[in-house]
Amino acid sequence: MSDAIIGGQDRIAKRFAKLKEEGRAGLVTFITAGDPDPETSFEILKQLPEAGADIIELGMPFTDPMADGPAIQEASLRALAAGMHMRKTLSIVRGFRDQDHDTPIILMGYYNPIYIYGVAEFLEDARNAGVDGLIVVDLPPEEDAELCIPTVEKGLSFIRLTTPTSDDKRLPKLVQNTSGFVYYVSVAGVTGAGSASNEQIVEAMGRLRRHTDLPIAVGFGIKTAAQAADVAKQADAAVVGSAIVSKVAESLDENGKATDKTASMVTGLVRELANGVRNARK
Amino acid sequence: MTSSAPNSFRALPDPDGHFGNFGGRFVAETLMPLILELEQAYKDAKADPAFKKEMDYYLRHYVGRENPLYFAERLTEELGGAKIYFKREDLNHTGAHKINNCIGQILLAKRMGKTRIIAETGAGQHGVATATVCARFGLPCTVYMGSKDIERQSPNVFRMRLLGAEVKPVVSGSNSLKDAMNEALRDWVTNVEDTFYIIGTAAGPHPYPEMVRDFQSVIGNEARRQIMEAENRLPDQVIASVGGGSNAIGLFHPFLDDKGVEVVGVEAAGHGVHTGKHAASLSAGKPGVLHGNRTYLLMDDDGQIKEADSISAGLDYPGIGPEHSWLKDIGRARYEPITDKEALAAFKLCSELEGIIPALECSHAIAQIMKEAPKMGKDKIILMCLSGRGDKDIFTVAEALGVEL
Numbered sequence: 169m170s171d172a173i174i175g176g177q178d179r180i181a182k183r184f185a186k187l188k189e190e191g192r193a194g195l196v197t198f199i200t201a202g203d204p205d206p207e208t209s210f211e212i213l214k215q216l217p218e219a220g221a222d223i224i225e226l227g228m229p230f231t232d233p234m235a236d237g238p239a240i241q242e243a244s245l246r247a248l249a250a251g252m253h254m255r256k257t258l259s260i261v262r263g264f265r266d267q268d269h270d271t272p273i274i275l276m277g278y279y280n281p282i283y284i285y286g287v288a289e290f291l292e293d294a295r296n297a298g299v300d301g302l303i304v305v306d307l308p309p310e311e312d313a314e315l316c317i318p319t320v321e322k323g324l325s326f327i328r329l330t331t332p333t334s335d336d337k338r339l340p341k342l343v344q345n346t347s348g349f350v351y352y353v354s355v356a357g358v359t360g361a362g363s364a365s366n367e368q369i370v371e372a373m374g375r376l377r378r379h380t381d382l383p384i385a386v387g388f389g390i391k392t393a394a395q396a397a398d399v400a401k402q403a404d405a406a407v408v409g410s411a412i413v414s415k416v417a418e419s420l421d422e423n424g425k426a427t428d429k430t431a432s433m434v435t436g437l438v439r440e441l442a443n444g445v446r447n448a449r450k
Numbered sequence: 451m452t453s454s455a456p457n458s459f460r461a462l463p464d465p466d467g468h469f470g471n472f473g474g475r476f477v478a479e480t481l482m483p484l485i486l487e488l489e490q491a492y493k494d495a496k497a498d499p500a501f502k503k504e505m506d507y508y509l510r511h512y513v514g515r516e517n518p519l520y521f522a523e524r525l526t527e528e529l530g531g532a533k534i535y536f537k538r539e540d541l542n543h544t545g546a547h548k549i550n551n552c553i554g555q556i557l558l559a560k561r562m563g564k565t566r567i568i569a570e571t572g573a574g575q576h577g578v579a580t581a582t583v584c585a586r587f588g589l590p591c592t593v594y595m596g597s598k599d600i601e602r603q604s605p606n607v608f609r610m611r612l613l614g615a616e617v618k619p620v621v622s623g624s625n626s627l628k629d630a631m632n633e634a635l636r637d638w639v640t641n642v643e644d645t646f647y648i649i650g651t652a653a654g655p656h657p658y659p660e661m662v663r664d665f666q667s668v669i670g671n672e673a674r675r676q677i678m679e680a681e682n683r684l685p686d687q688v689i690a691s692v693g694g695g696s697n698a699i700g701l702f703h704p705f706l707d708d709k710g711v712e713v714v715g716v717e718a719a720g721h722g723v724h725t726g727k728h729a730a731s732l733s734a735g736k737p738g739v740l741h742g743n744r745t746y747l748l749m750d751d752d753g754q755i756k757e758a759d760s761i762s763a764g765l766d767y768p769g770i771g772p773e774h775s776w777l778k779d780i781g782r783a784r785y786e787p788i789t790d791k792e793a794l795a796a797f798k799l800c801s802e803l804e805g806i807i808p809a810l811e812c813s814h815a816i817a818q819i820m821k822e823a824p825k826m827g828k829d830k831i832i833l834m835c836l837s838g839r840g841d842k843d844i845f846t847v848a849e850a851l852g853v854e855l
Contacts, residue, residue, distance in 0.1 A: 229754075230753075230754065231623065231754045231755045232623065232628065232629075232632055232740060232741075232755050233632075234478070234632045234635045234636065234741070235478040235480075235635075235636070235639060237636070238622070241622055241623075245623075248754060253752040253754075254752055254753070278739075279476060279739045280738045280739045280740060280747075280749070280753040280755070281752055281753035281754070282753070283738060283739055283753065284738060284749065284751070284752065284753030285752075285753065305478050306476040306477055306478060306739065306742070307476065308475060308476075308477060308478075308479050308482045310466060310474075310475050310482070311474060311475060311476060328479070329478070329479045329480075330479065331478075331479050331480040332480075332642075333479075333480050333481075333482070333483045333484070333642055334479065334483070335483070338482070338483055342479070353479075353480065356480050356639060356640060356641075356642045357480075357636075357639060357640040358636045358639060358640060361640065
């Protein structure tokens with residue numbers, strides 16, 4: 169039995185325990201699997217922990233990412249155009265796990281590619297590849313029987329998005345069946361849009377804390393190290409996605425292909441963000 | 451997947467919005483409270499006689515209902531078989547069935563205190579209908595439309611702008627209806643406080659498929675009464691074109707428990723189902739999850755959504771309303787593909803024989819009738835939903851026929 173098959177919830181719990189020990193918040197970084205091409209995205213993925221990512225969200229490309237803004241939509245389309253598909257996404261995770269046994273990987277995306285893969289087979293393959301949890305944007309608790317329950321039964325985390333529209337009435341339903349951490353989407357909107365104020369985040373954290381003891385990661389609209397640091401003062405982790413994916417886009421040549429700067433531009437930003445997060449409470 | 455027949459085919463969806471295995475609420479969490487609020491508001495409205503009265507008033511005095519059930523005598527003679535009746539939704543204000551639903555949804559939006567309306571549109575018919583009711587009720591309106599559709603439906607774009615709507619071109623994905631729907635959902639997720647999303651077809655997250663069906667059922671309810679008046683019996687077949695499927699489900703639903711009535715939906719087969727360039731999600735797709743519901747979809751083996759293709763922008767969508775998926779699977783309805791070419795021939799025939807220029811969408815249903823009516827006895831009756839007028843399509847048709855306007 170290899171390390172890859174350690175239950176996913178363990179790896180996430182261990183990571184948050186370690187962060188607590190260090191007295192700091194974590195940095196959760198999002199990249200899209202296969203963006204701008206499978207090889208380059210694998211290279212970027214491998215370098216993320218060293219650059220300062222504490223947890224990695226890996227986007228599963230989808231043609232119709234309804235809750236994402238332009239940056240992540242385009243990343244999805246770049247990946248699909250480069251021949252990315254679900255099996256390759258899982259094989260990238262497997263490759264990563266061969267060298268990194270500790271950094272949690274959360275797959276993030278939409279339900280249809282998982283549904284078509286077959287839920288049971290997908291969960292089996294994802295777990296064997298070393299995936300720790302799932303965030304599936306278009307599966308609210310009303311549809312828990314589809315994937316959430318089978319995921320938890322498989323020993324992986326099903327991480328829920330909570331939003332500014334999640335009130336005290338709604339939250340108990342949201343934190344049910346969830347594990348790993350709770351992701352707070354700090355603005356109503358698509359990924360990459362505006363960010364929330366500190367007061368709004370403080371208010372939301374208070375509301376969430378009344379309903380869950382799980383760690384809380386806050387994301388949406390965080391673009392700079394300073395913003396990440398602000399969030400890291402309040403939350404257990406800060407999530408950055410669109411800004412990182414935009415670096416991939418920025419690094420491409422005129423034909424939209426990866427250049428020798430692609431990986432370093434991404435890791436450069438991650439390093440800055442990690443600095444912000446790590447020094448936030450000092 | 452055929453299961454034993456239920457007692458009634460008209461009892462769904464269940465409280466969670468399921469039609470058998472189809473339907474549901476597959477949306478981002480940000481939208482869930484809104485969808486639950488909408489569901490409650492719709493339940494309350496349905497139980498309120500004042501809402502029905504208001505709706506009836508506008509359907510009568512503003513839309514122009516009821517519209518005729520017309521005996522297509524010359525088409526019947528030409529085909530030499532079953533008697534053909536058209537339910538004349540083309541005679542509604544704005545020229546299509548879409549307005550029935552828009553009246554219902556905007557009255558609901560007003561009831562809920564919403565102050566801004568968004569919509570998606572393909573051919574522009576739903577966009578025009580939405581812009582129309584927004585003008586009438588004084589609410590600002592934003593319509594998302596694929597840039598490809600804006601090009602091929604420019605008269606409707608101008609119409610919407612005349613009505614005071616903002617038409618936002620969508621340049622993501624395949625630049626057509628599914629992308630317009632993505633963009634409308636993105637708008638909604640961003641403007642959760644004040645915005646009501648008027649979905650144009652009987653698809654999307656629960657309660658939309660049920661609500662749109664109910665609002666469009668005025669088609670079938672009237673038609674059922676009218677055919678009894680005209681023939682003193684029910685038709686042998688009801689038939690309609692399906693894109694998302696709102697005119698079809700509106701016609702079908704009141705007939706679903708009439709065992710002797712055959713139910714036929716007609717899908718857009720574009721260049722032909724075998725070519726891969728079509729919009730026939732029931733004939734050539736498989737069940738998947740998109741835009742809030744599980745339904746038949748066009749997609750590849752990885753679950754990536756494929757672009758649909760049809761000469762009719764209104765049918766150019768890679769999915770279908772979930773109730774149609776259910777009706778197909780349990781065998782209560784059958785769905786037939788019709789190509790662009792066949793639809794064009796039907797468009798011409800109907801124009802020449804009946805003096806009615808039909809929309810390209812329902813020309814697909816006419817084309818299926820051209821195949822089936824001759825094989826049926828003269829004592830048989832076909833009732834078709836003529837869902838819209840074809841004036842909007844004359845440029846597309848002229849181009850397809852190689853005529854320069």
